[in-house]
Amino acid sequence: MSEARTKSRNAPAEPSPFAVEAAPLPREKFSDPLVTAKGEARASVPLAKLDTLWLNTGTLCNLACATCYIESSPTNDALLYLSADHAERFLDEAEATGTREVGFTGGEPFMNPDMLAMLEDTLVRGFEALVLTNAMKPMRRHEAALLDLREKFGDKLTLRVSLDHHTQAVHEAERGARSWEPAMEGLRWLAGNGFSIAVAGRLLPEEGEVQAREGYASLFAREGIAADAHNPARLVLFPEMDADRDIAEITTACWGILGKTPADVMCNTSRMVVHRKGEPVPRVVACTLIPYDAGFDLGATLAEASRDVPLNHPHCARFCVLGGASCSG
Numbered sequence: 001m002s003e004a005r006t007k008s009r010n011a012p013a014e015p016s017p018f019a020v021e022a023a024p025l026p027r028e029k030f031s032d033p034l035v036t037a038k039g040e041a042r043a044s045v046p047l048a049k050l051d052t053l054w055l056n057t058g059t060l061c062n063l064a065c066a067t068c069y070i071e072s073s074p075t076n077d078a079l080l081y082l083s084a085d086h087a088e089r090f091l092d093e094a095e096a097t098g099t100r101e102v103g104f105t106g107g108e109p110f111m112n113p114d115m116l117a118m119l120e121d122t123l124v125r126g127f128e129a130l131v132l133t134n135a136m137k138p139m140r141r142h143e144a145a146l147l148d149l150r151e152k153f154g155d156k157l158t159l160r161v162s163l164d165h166h167t168q169a170v171h172e173a174e175r176g177a178r179s180w181e182p183a184m185e186g187l188r189w190l191a192g193n194g195f196s197i198a199v200a201g202r203l204l205p206e207e208g209e210v211q212a213r214e215g216y217a218s219l220f221a222r223e224g225i226a227a228d229a230h231n232p233a234r235l236v237l238f239p240e241m242d243a244d245r246d247i248a249e250i251t252t253a254c255w256g257i258l259g260k261t262p263a264d265v266m267c268n269t270s271r272m273v274v275h276r277k278g279e280p281v282p283r284v285v286a287c288t289l290i291p292y293d294a295g296f297d298l299g300a301t302l303a304e305a306s307r308d309v310p311l312n313h314p315h316c317a318r319f320c321v322l323g324g325a326s327c328s329g
């Protein structure tokens with residue numbers, strides 16, 4: 001964790017319960033976009049269709065979770081607040097290409113002063129909107145505006161709440177002390193007011209998916225939250241990520257070995273807009289997971305960014321393609 005993050009109030013002091021156990025990543029891996037360290041052809045993914053456009057609203061967050069992949073915290077503004085003016089240009093382009101959904105992720109999106117304007121613009125244009133939030137104070141400040149949007153757009157607006165685990169102890173070990181109850185209150189508020197909701201959770205190293213879904217199902221039943229923990233669209237469970245731990249590289253042969261196709265990974269159907277500090281305008285990157293790596297910066301427009309993505313990052317392997325499986329590549 002960076003110094004700024006460890007200094008953040010309420011940042012967890014202990015190692016994350018979701019830490020990846022593996023040897024350090026050898027330096028020669030993920031260094032050449034075309035070939036792996038073993039000299040095999042690296043897999044790449046074409047953009048089939050821009051189904052989801054992600055807007056990164058900025059890295060500032062009210063929390064400083066132990067393994068936040070984007071290193072968000074109350075002080076990290078490496079990705080600036082995206083402005084509604086800048087977002088407009090990408091929404092225009094996405095509208096023209098028939099994009100279905102616009103996703104908002106941060107940081108905590110509701111800390112961005114233009115968030116409600118961008119969300120309304122998205123919904124007015126007829127896109128579905130998906131907002132990833134921790135459902136804490138920044139979201140609660142916008143209750144009236146959110147109720148208004150729910151009234152006007154109904155289930156076109158979905159809020160996906162991050163609840164890292166179905167137990168308070170594990171959630172707070174990752175997200176910091178006193179992070180559980182405010183998140184639960186936010187989730188109850190959304191559910192009680194009839195919003196379309198989803199929950200994003202994670203699996204402990206020894207925890208199976210069936211066990212985790214049962215755990216969330218009991219929690220939702222206890223709390224009166226009408227979300228189906230057995231529906232993968234309503235409870236999304238993420239595999240772990242750690243760019244510094246060893247993992248197999250993905251070769252073109254891996255698809256066949258694993259029985260997967262490029263259609264199984266996000267960069268086949270989505271892109272993300274980020275506004276990096278020090279840059280005059282936002283840029284388009286391959287996916288939500290890799291905002292800083294120059295190799296995944298695909299251009300200034302969605303059109304420019306529609307080229308193939310070489311899977312040249314440990315997240316491509318651990319999170320997207322392998323997701324717990326293994327491949328000899």
Ligand code: SF4
Binds near residue numbers: 061072073106
């Ligand atoms: S709430 Fe989300 S964005 Fe904020 S620090 Fe935690 S994981 Fe990162």
Ligand code: SF4
Binds near residue numbers: 265286288296309
């Ligand atoms: S991590 Fe790699 S494979 Fe996964 S969506 Fe991003 S670019 Fe694609």
